[in-house]
Amino acid sequence: MGLNRKDLLGIRELSVEEIELILETAEPMKDIIGRQIKKVPTLRGKVVINLFYEPSTRTRTSFELAGKYMSADTINISTSTSSVVKGETLKDTGKTLEVMGADVVIIRHSASGAPHILAKHLSASVINAGDGFHEHPTQALLDMFTIKEKKGRLAGLKVAIVGDIMFSRVARSNIWGLTKMGAEVRVIAPATLLPPGIEKLGVTPYTSIEEGLCDVDVVMVLRMQLERQQKGLFPTIREYSRLYGVTAERVRLACPDALVMHPGPMNRGIEIAPDVADGVQAVINEQVTNGVAVRMALLYLLTGGGNPHEAVN
């Protein structure tokens, strides 16, 4: 059974069953990554295009490897080398890629909703690899996969997301996913970085990190975009770090076996202390590996995959 949809644009519109299907499909995919010969023929003859309008290392590489491990032909396009710099519209760029045979277009864009525009105009599948501060569905899926792998479940867990909630697509996708899967989600940020109406998404906002981290099972740290400070949303990086940096002392407020996560890239010493990032509770490297597995699962399911175990064998 594949996913009964053309595109993956966000977690908000996914059902619990769809999330479960993706996470289950990612398990056998992860086995492939651990093999000596990391290649299965599942997507042979399929063309997967990474269309990245924003710089990215891990997400782009992760999608590219996911495609390659499954024998798809993968192409990367970044804005600096595409016709975008010549003023071509998103719709025209998408159409051009499609008529060259793209089966899946993976798009990252600084404008929220860009993948939705593309999806409306293309018959190829579109995967949102992060749009503005709207959604980053594959990050949330890999985060949920990682939590489930470590904790055995999602339902009933307390998860705190710390940092720039206002401008974070990672936060939004995780909020939709985790709340759908029955976790209790808290968001921790200075009041100027808590978006209006956030509690209506089913989360509890905190401005005190000490209160917010109390007894949680997962601490999810967000990257602080350094330009936020210039917009006056908080006074200095120094003060932010002092009030909201995830330090070893603060992690001790959480459950003793709490996981520490970060979507990367990290600003060590700002939102996360180096000893926490490298500590025993951190699962940041596992997140990266699982990212490849989850993206393999998605590519497979969106291109109409059958039994995932067949795909592996």
Place this chain on the structure above:
Amino acid sequence: MKLLIKGGKVIDPVNGISRIADVLVDNGKISAVDKHIGTDGAEVVEAAGKLVMPGFIDMHVHLREPGLEAKETIATGTRAAAMGGFTGVACMPNTNPVIDNQALVEFIKSRAAGEGAVNVYPIGAITKGSKGEELAEIGDMKLVGAVAISDDGRPLMNAQVMRLAMKYAAMFGMPVISHCEDLNLVADGVMHEGYFATVYGLKGITRLAEEAMAARDIMLAELTGAWLHIAHISTAGSVELVRMAKKKGIRVTAEATPHHFSLTDEIVGSFDTATKVNPPLRSEADVQAVKEGLRDGTIDVIATDHAPHTVEEKDVEYNYAPFGIVGLETAVGLAFSGLVRPGVLSPEELVMKMSVNPARILGLEGKGHLGIGADADITLVDPELKETVDVNRFASKAKNSPFDGWELIGIPTAAIVGGQLVMHKRKLMV
């Protein structure tokens, strides 16, 4: 040349008429309104089942000429007006160049006389180049027919300049039309700030951006005695501010657009840039407050803020698209469907807001009523006629309407300008 509009229900609140009657037009003026008027060689417009009303005037339109003709021209914009049942439009000065002197006002007027399908009333800029620094030649523009001054699209952030402008405009009895938007509070927002902006990951525009400047301008109107007209009011708080100001006797009027009483911010989730407009589509509570403001008379006028843009400009990512919705060809249908049919406004009240009050605010002699000798500007609406909005059939150059595909009930069937049929039976006659 005579025109006889036969058998319609005449709604003329200024003259206290709301009954079935014939209207005879002779030489561009109303010559008789009576039960049965003989044909006597007049061209007959059958109006049975239709409402016959003083010509609708849209006092907030962007015709984009000069300089932005790819979006709209006086020729196409006035044809869109005619199709929408309007017999007159007031056009905003934020063209290129900005309409900030007598010569440019005269340019608009001569263009409109040559190519326009309906009456065009130019609005002048408040400051030179709309830069918000020095006053434009307001008196000079008034002399050649500018009907108001406005900073539409480029709000006057400097309160002292606004104060001087209001004091100065008050000498000429010209209304100052304020686009209330504190640009600092807008902070790069692209939609209404609230739950949906949070969900869609788009930067929000707080209600305060509008309300803070509305409050400022109301206080300046009190101080200067000028006539303040607040454009495209969109929030519950602004409606309340105008209500309070009117109670205090401050000279303030206000308009609301059809999109602000018809749509909420939830619709932005389509990322369709036709929903991107300034002020933004607000919450359900704001929509209800705007309707209540229309109902209780706080809001005097329905105006479209017809803001045409090219397909190329709008067919981009949400953040990059320009703000604006075209409204001329959907306004009457939305007003009948959304206000008159549900009983928010009576047809008489609608005529006040779409004809009588705009004529009064803009100081248009002979407009806004169907008394003997008045200009024969007449709008006919079939309150039961249904039409599905199809942007590809718009007379406007622009297609940026979020109402594409909506079925509206209550459609204009004729527009008569100075005794000339410019639109009849949903077809342009010019």
